[in-house]
Amino acid sequence: MKIKLFVWMAVVFSCNLWNAQAQCNCKETLQKIILKIESEYPGFNTKTKDKFLYETLKKNALYSSENVRTDEACLEVLKGYTGFFKDRHIWVLPNQINQTVPRTETHTELLNINLKKFRKDIQKQKDEFEGIWKNDGYEIGIKKLSDKQYAGFIIKADPTYWKPNEIKFRLFSDGSYEYYSQDHSIQKGKYQMYDNALLSFNEIKSIFTKQLPSPALSANEMESKINEINGTYIKKISSKTVMIRLQYFSYSFVDQIEKLLKDNKKMLEEAEYWIIDVRGNGGGTDNAYRTILPYIMTNSIRRVGVEYLASPTLIQTSENYLKGIAKDSIKNKEDITSLKTRIAQLKSNPGKYVNYNQDKIAVDSISLAVKSPSQIVVLADNHTGSAAENFLLNAKQSKKVKIMGIPSSGVLDYANAMFFDYGCNNYKLLMPTYRSFRLPDYPIDNIGVQPDIYLDESVKDWIGFAVDYLEN
Structure with missing residues (x-):
């Protein structure tokens, strides 16, 4: 059923919580993450049967957090604590929303180019990079600046974030790139050209297809090649x-x-x-x-x-998602009915485990x-x-x-992860929401x-x- 998708989609709604949270120092952040994990992580009781070992780890982590001076060092302390559970569905990661660089301090540069003349000129040359390229969100022109560098500039994009002729990325002769994200911060990595028709930015999983000059590959061939790259x-x-x-x-x-x-x-x-x-x-x-x-x-x-552990976060996130899909009550009728039933089950059993299917x-x-x-x-x-x-x-x-x-x-063993609101916006906390009935007889985690x-x-x-x- 489509309802299986709701928790993943709910992550979108839960992310909106982060803007309303407070900045915390490292010790405050760790204390709140500890509280959240101890009360809402489905595997907590099973994984902390050795109370002495767990309490020692927690005490040491709290002590380490008192002397932290940088975000990077704090992240290591937080990961040291969550790593105790040996569950790769528990993640602590920097909150990029909070760390976005103000637009005035980001990398913004306009390329001085006449687009009409550029369109005409590229029809005559045979450079594999120069031309007009597209992906789902951008139409880009690529212009050779020197033997060692090309610039990809905006032709069409969301005007909220981009102006025409702004540089979107740079390609260097050694196979590396500088790619400017929506907030204009720089991402770096390696690019690769395929069949003089597809330009792949490997690390960010983004592929542009050549539009002009007309590529040798047909639309179906491009689709097949993109599938292969992916x-x-x-x-x-x-x-x-x-x-x-x-x-x-x-x-x-x-x-x-x-x-x-x-x-x-x-x-x-x-x-x-x-x-x-x-x-x-x-x-x-x-x-x-x-x-x-x-x-x-x-x-x-x-x-x-x-x-599922009927936690406040799971209930709130489910209700947020319900509000979203309720906007199209006809299309989502089945999902809405099913989700309402699940939410009622969770609310009737706070802090307990709920099997939706009995x-x-x-x-x-x-x-x-x-x-x-x-x-x-x-x-x-x-x-x-x-x-x-x-x-x-x-x-x-x-x-x-x-x-x-x-x-x-x-x-x-513990899965269906979502972001959990724990009261600080320095870092995001991702945790699973259910445990499998295979446990304890047939564990899969770390095996x-x-x-x-x-x-x-x-x-x-x-x-x-x-x-x-x-x-x-």
């Missing part, structure tokens, strides 16, 4: 085997994955074997892989449920695809986490799937989902190994 693509690697690369299960990739499967349906149905590569997939949403299950499963899926175990029937591969290998590594680990647990229940690789990341076939370090080519396993 680690989401399908490729036939032998006469019998197709590989599906899924590096992300983030919400922004849900529609892309569904379209990818639809566009390649014929190839997928004709393939005797599949390799699904989820190495490096840190998770996102279970909705991302739902369209794959009919092809790989052989039976229903037995799913272990979760229970049953601890659910059996999901899968409408199996008419045509599907006879065998599937799923490749996973120690960077496969969260929702991607849920995918592994589902896939393991199929009679025709083998998990191959090394143990996964191990971040699944990982175990592969059916372990690939030791002598195996350099995992895909080649998988093809050989399937076809020979």
Whole structure:
């Protein structure tokens, strides 16, 4: 159901809380984070059974916080405390909203250029960078300034933040870039050009497509290449085997994955074997892989449920999200009804654990695809986490799937993370909101989902190994 998305979307609403909070010194910040974790973290009681060890850690952290003089040093103290729980769904990170540099002190520079003349000139030259480029939010012109530098300048963008001809980024001959964010602060990294048509800023996951001069790639070819750059693509690697690369299960990739499967349906149905590569997939949403299950499963899926800690933050954030989706009551009718029921359950059980579905175990029937591969290998590594680990647990229940690789990341016992308001705006606190009914019998955190076939370090080519396993 779509309601599964509500907590992630609620993060948007919870972020609005930060502007109303106070600046705190390091000790005040740590004290409030401690209070929040001790009262609202679903794993707190389980992970602090050794009271002496926990209290000692807390005492030392508080002592260290008294002598901190910089934000960076404070962040290390905060991470030292939260690191005790060994839960990678607990994050403390700087609050960028609070740290935004005032516009008058940021990097703003206009490029002196005649756009009409520039459009005409670029049609005659063959420089791979010079031209007009676009992504979802910007139309950019790239002009060569010297043998060592190009400037990307604004043609069209949100006028709240940008003026025409303002420099958006600089490209340097050594492959590095300076990219000016919406607040005009600088981000640095490496760029890469693909097929003289796609410009990728690797660290910030932003890709621009060339518009003028007309690129050699068609629109469909560009889309396929972008998918490949983003680690989401399908490729036939032998006469019998197709590989599906899924590096992300983030919400922004849900529609892309569904379209990818639809566009390649014929190839997928004709393939005797599949390799699904989820190495490096840190998770996102279970909705991302739902369209794959009919092809790989052989039976229903037995799913272990979760229970949510009815904390003030979860209740407030849920109510905030309800207000948002209520603006379109017709489109969101089902979600509104379901969410109201959940909020009522939480309010009736403050400080207790709530199982929305009542049953601890659910059996999901899968409408199996008419045509599907006879065998599937799923490749996973120690960077496969969260929702991607849920995918592994589902896939393991199929009679025709083998998990191959090394143990996964191990971040699944406490999940569905959101930002928690704890009273200070120096740093953000992200925490999980539920715990799995697998506990304590079948923990995954810091252990990982175990592969059916372990690939030791002598195996350099995992895909080649998988093809050989399937076809020979």
